[in-house]
Amino acid sequence: MRHVRGAGLATNCASLVNGPGYHGPLGLDRGAFVPRPGLREPDRMPNTLTHLQQLEAESIHIFREVAACFRNPVMLWSIGKDSSVLLRLAEKAFHPGPIPFPLLHVDTGMKFPEMYAFRARIAEERGFRLIVEKNEEGMACLPDFSNPARVCAHCSKVLKTEGLLKALSKHGFDAAIGGARREEERSRAKERVFSFRDEFGAWDPKNQRPELWNLYNTRIHEGESIRVFPLSNWTEADIWQYIRQEDIEIVPLYFAAEREVVERSGVLLSAQEKRLLQPGEVPQKVVCRFRTLGCMTCTGAVRSTATTLEEIVAEALTATRSERETRLVDQGAASMEDKKKDGYF
């Protein structure tokens, strides 16, 4: 069985079943716009927005709602492709003004060097306020690198989740905007756009506020906070299409190149950080790329020769494995759900 993912790929769609001249059960050619009687059509006004324009409009609305309703919001910037889209949407939301809140990078110290370089350059070019926070205590008690699974667990729980919670409370942020998408993972499918967190930063999946229309409940008590997800309704295909449409820059690690890696449990891990190598592991040069970006310890590459956006998207959409599978840390049942209850993004 071959599973082709994403838009435009189902082989069994109506037009194919019914032939190219088929215009649907109503016999309407949906390309033609029939104006309502009495409606004046302004010159060249787009009467129907594309799905990306609609998603963009919704995301911009969410950003502005945050800026208007919270005292001290922040936007999480993980430097990945979804974050790059998030940044562009934030710029669009407040244009011609600057983004009226800072960006926060919770740094585990174990990101790829290419990500740090990208962070520095983009921050300088765009001129937004960037806060970098590290959980110094957590970094001081890193487990021995001889046990990679423990390093990953420590990284995710202590450096990422605790690091995030510490950073949020240190600055007193009452709303934190993140790039998570509902399509990504089963527990995310039930996440609200404005997702309430108690004073411990914890998510209670059984007690979420109902969310109706585009009316968001932004009210919280002192110490509580809201996580906001402007990309809730975007799919991976939407993200790639938008990156291409808007010419958004992403970290070069997404593109294939020859890289030094070691293969562990079927995952290609970067060999850039020599401390992470296990006895007997010999780095080899492999032409590969990263489908998601996280820490070097737990983010694997895939063999690929895709060096252009077109090729990457072709791969992404014909992929047979979900993207998070290359993350060692996401394997295991209900792991995201449990982490979110602890305060993970």
Add this chain to the structure above:
Amino acid sequence: MAHSPTDAAARVFGRKIELLRLATAGSVDDGKSTLIGRLLVDTKQVFEDQLQHVEEVNKRKGGTGVDLALITDGLKAEREQGITIDVAYRYFSTPRRSFILADTPGHIQYTRNMVTGASTAEVAIILVDARNGILTQTKRHAFISSLLGIPHLIVAVNKMDLVDWSEARFEEIRGEMREWAAKLEVHDIRYLPMSALLGDMVVERGDHMPWYRGPTLLDLLENLETSFDRNLIDFRFPVQYVSRPQTPELHDFRGYMGQIESGAVSVGEEVVHLPSGLTSRVQRIVTYDGDLRSAVTPQSVCITLEDDIDISRGDMLVRPHNVPRIEKEFEATVCWMGETPMDSSRRYHLRHTTSAVRAVVKELRYRIDVDTLHRDESAESLALNEMGRVIVRVQKPVFCDDYSVNRRTGAFILIDDETNQTVGAGMIWKKSSPAPEPEWDF
């Protein structure tokens, strides 16, 4: 038809498709999860590792193969209890449309969940078990869809395999539903027979029902005409955020940011500011991608005016001769979502478009029994998951339209002042007119 990777990329980048929001309603055993699993698998949205995962889970539970219903199983707590507790959002797409599906559980807190899922939906899929036919719950789901203003209903008669693919049975169910649904506010209702389990008439036609000549479910979803559903006539622009960058180069810039909830606007057009009633003209429609000559709902834009008017969040820009109602008191149908019953002596916080005001529910005119749809005028309050017709009084006027003509400016939520929980969802109706719902009898 070959699908080379390059074709795939070209199709994604070249596609100009629409977004369609759906809601599915159904109860425990009518096969809703199987249907959604079928839609996702047959439109190739499910990865191999996800299917493997589902297969493993099924094996642990003693089953074999891929149980489609498990694909949409969400939280650990839900899998343990074998139930779904909350609205989940699913995504799939075809070359024509991109779909956002609100999957609402049928049993626990069904009203609250279904109202939530239905609030943004353009199409509702109501599942009927062919063996059981139209049940009270089918009517309840149709009623809620109608109340929430969903323009298109699809009544999917599922499990046709269990009634020998009988055309007569399908016609019988369709006839019964048609007669009853004539009273609904929904004008576009479609019927189709299917088997989500075996896949007939979901994405593929299958070969069990040659007597059915209508479209499959996916055909229907791809081709429903929705361009008339949007209100393109009444320009409503609630001000969401006032942009005053005050940077050296934008020293005097003052822009009003927001999403056009309905209608359209062009540069040079005269607009009225509410609540002041002052008029001005649109000077610029500013976006990151350059100024626009005109903009249409649901675009998010930034508008500047020719005159200096004191405008803040919660105000609204509209057009002369087409203004909304300006109300301190209005009638509404409310769905109660709070654990504590509605209390007319309590002050709530009301959110309507971008405005936030204090509110009291002055009077409960009657409670609607969502199962029998009878009105209970002796009811004194609304408890969790109950619905009723109320009169709401607000501290400051709201600029609203009837929900039946404008879903965005006719909707509001109520928030408890102490707990900050969202406790109510409301739809504004014309005052002192005969109630829009007909008298229901069963």
